[in-house]
Amino acid sequence: MYVKPMIYVIDNAPLVDWLNFFASMAIAIIAIFAATWSDVWKHKFLKPKLRFNDVPKIPQTALVEIPEYNTRHQLIGKEIEEQGYSMHRIMVKNIGSAPASDIRASIISINSELPLPIPLNWTHIDRHTRNISVNEPVYLDIIQEYDEEFNIYGWPRHLINLPGYRLSKTEVSKITIGFYESSRALERVELAFNPQTREVVVIK
Secondary structure: OOOOOOOOOOOOHHHHHHHHHHHHHHHHHHHHHHHHHHHHHHHHHOOOOEEEEEOOOEEEEEEEEEEEEOOOOOEEEEEEEEEEEEEEEEEEEEOOOOOEEEEEEEEEEEOEEEEEEEEOOEOOOOEOEEEEOOOOEEEEEEEEEEOOEEEEOOOOOOOOOOHHHOOOOOOOEEEEEEEEOOOOEEEEEEEEEEOOOOEEEEOO
């Protein structure tokens, strides 16, 4: 007697769905782990590193408004004069393996620690922060020399009226500058400013 074979069709759809689900989860976990490890690896091993060099002071000129007063000390006008001054700077070069982002520099001591650090401006852009690419040299304005006066550039009107914030006209001043990224401190550099030779020298 001929027996017709019976064919059973097993529905594997739920199993396939579970396999797809686990595969998607595994891919997502691997992607998250790879992205996180990439950020950790970059932050730990790829870092900016700054090198500092002193540079000769640069004579410059600026147009300055000179007020004129009459005998009653009333303002009667202004004259425009060209005045000469010198700028003392240092060169900052990123010799590390990653760009430096939003770098700011502040004087944290002049012979002794300052109660309030003094922010400095980057040359030419006149800002407190800037990016520095790998192997890029940039310059930092530090001291403006004018008419036998030595002032931290950009801040003579805003300095606290304490002796610690003034540069000596006769003695060597040791200056420490700290460099910072948005999320961490990078490095410090120590300078010596000699008012007799009128030079800024990188010590270390």
